[in-house]
Amino acid sequence: MANAVKVKNLQVSYYGQEAVQNVSFEIETGKLVGIIGPNGAGKSTLLKALLGLIPIDKGQVNILGKEIQDIRKKIAYVPQRNNIDWDFPISVLETVLLGTYPNMGVFRKPKRMEKELSYECLKKVGMESFKDRQIGELSGGQQQRVFLARAMAQQTDILFLDEPFVGIDVSSEETIIQILKELRNEGKTVLLVHHDLSKSNEYFDELILLNKELIGCGPVSEVLKPGVIAKAYGGHLSFLREMVVVSP
Structure with missing residues (x-):
């Protein structure tokens, strides 16, 4: 298989x-793929850097074999909910419709095809009956479904989501993880x-375990073991033992 994401010697500072x-x-x-690690491990920082x-x-x-500036339109991103202005006067359907803009030509306006696509995406996340609601009127879970629909x-080949x-x-x-699996x-x-x-x-094929530096990357069964997890979580491992795969 080709690489969707390739990262080499990445360093980021705040x-x-x-x-x-x-x-x-x-x-x-x-x-x-899940990006996991303790609080302050740099998970969201890593995602934003990618x-x-x-x-x-x-x-x-490299994303899909290219540098980010050359492929940005081909990447879908769902940010953390606290980074979004929920008071902005835009409807649910209009929010999803924004997802079609990167694939349209300059100065083009959404037409019937884009509107039908947006409605179908809303149906897939079970939010079509809310299409005329203002985005801030929804619950947190409903808002996240709408942004997944966007x-x-x-229609990209790669999606990034920050704490969805x-x-x-x-x-x-449950709805969101099922859609992501599909x-x-x-x-x-x-x-x-x-x-x-x-x-x-239950959720992932692979994990990236981070605590500022990379602790583990690979299939869940290899990363989610006490010996590996301890390197990231240190003294907090005791309450995590029942959550991780026990090494054979």
């Missing part, structure tokens, strides 16, 4: 402090920042 240190890994296409949303100190990032409307399950209901989480089964690559180790076995 205000002079290293947040990501010399990280290298490769992710094949068609994988559902997307070119923050500057990097050094290193190389990402789907972009924080502050949402169980039903929405996208994976279609050959798309999905990377998402996640914090709940107990669901990693």
